Amino acid sequence: MSMRSDDFGPVFPGRFSDGRSAATVTAEVRLTERGVEIRRTGTTDVLLWPYGALTSATPLGRHSIDALLGYKFASDTTLFVGDGTFARQLQTHAPHLSVRATRLRHATPWLWAAAAIASLVGVIWLMELSPARAIAQMLPDSTRAALGARVIGSMTSGRKVCDAAPGRRALDQLAGRLSKAAGGNTPFKIVVVDWGLVNAFAAPGEQIVLTRGLLEKSESPDEVAGVLSHEMGHGLEMHPESGIVRALGLSAAMDLMLGGSGGTLANIGLVLAQLSYTRGAEREADAHAIRILREAAISPKGLADFFTRIDKLDGGGKAPKDKAPKEKSTSAFDVLRTHPQSAERAAIVANQPPYKSTPALAAADWADLRAICLSEGKI
Ligand SMILES: [Zn+2]
Incomplete structure (x- = not known):
């Protein structure tokens, strides 16, 4: 692995899959101002995935040890970087991938579910006393x-x-x-x-x-x-x-x-x-x-x-x-x-x-x- 250092920080080794073939290729991955830069082994094409278009298999947090990323505009492709430092740095560029953001994003449906469960518990509690009355009141x-x-x-x-x-x-x-x-x-x-x-x-x-x-x-x-x-x-x-x-x-x-x-x-x-x-x-x-x-x-x-x-x-x-x-x-x-x-x-x-x-x-x-x-x- 090469650990070249430049204006955009360290290069991380990663594995890239285009989703079409079973094989993955190794890649050099850097976090740039504009997005994640991916240099795949065996090709001179450089991919740039803007941060806003990234998806993550699991939310990124302080305890992340790797990152498995997807790209909204090429939904089959994945990029795996087995490095916690990469995951943590990526989080600062792409905060929507963080644990915190993920929690907030899921908060609304979760709150609905919580309310539904609470009301169900309430109903069951009422039903202990009088199921018919509980239903009548609904x-x-x-x-x-x-x-x-x-x-x-x-x-x-x-x-x-x-x-x-x-x-x-x-x-x-x-x-x-x-x-x-x-x-x-x-x-x-x-x-x-x-x-x-x-x-x-x-x-x-x-x-x-x-x-x-x-x-x-x-x-x-x-x-x-x-x-x-x-x-x-x-x-x-x-x-x-x-x-x-x-x-x-x-x-x-x-x-x-x-x-x-x-x-x-x-x-x-x-x-x-x-x-x-x-x-x-x-x-x-x-x-x-x-x-x-x-x-x-x-x-x-x-x-x-x-x-x-x-x-x-x-x-x-x-x-x-x-x-x-x-x-x-x-x-x-x-x-x-x-x-x-x-x-x-x-x-x-x-x-x-x-x-x-x-x-x-x-x-x-x-x-x-x-x-x-x-x-x-x-x-
Ligand atoms: Zn009466």
């Missing part, structure tokens, strides 16, 4: 709204949606007052179904279904406000979404997250109607109900009264007279099946410290709401 609002519309469509199919204008106005007034107190991002949408069953369901996407039976069995607008605020609590906690995810299973849930498909969702309304929430979920919904009613300055007594009375009626096993003959239910008061432990919960509600309240609706509006299922001509 559903975009548009998916939840579509899911809710589907649930309500399925529940109300073959039944009339009650929308007599005066009743609708009264309901909108009450829903607005409670939604504002609930403090969520989206006001709740409430649909009344012409159904004798006494029940109320929270559906995905801040939607609630109320039955005619429930309106008829309620003795005051405060009772309806209490039931609605409890359902809003379920909605705020995404209990319907979680319940559906749990009922459908993981793969269908993933399908939902990716935009949904028809097959699995055909009977989604039925799925939701059959759901019963855990004690913990009921407590969460009650806590919201108590908070919402207080914020809205509506007495919580209505909620307690409703559950106490329904509980007693159900205990007597009496079916309401207006119950449609072929309606499929084990109890006329399904509100108890889907919202169990009502007596205990009624007591908690009743024990709230008193505050100043006004009726949930004025007497005339309450009369309109109760008549919402009568067609306008009959009023």
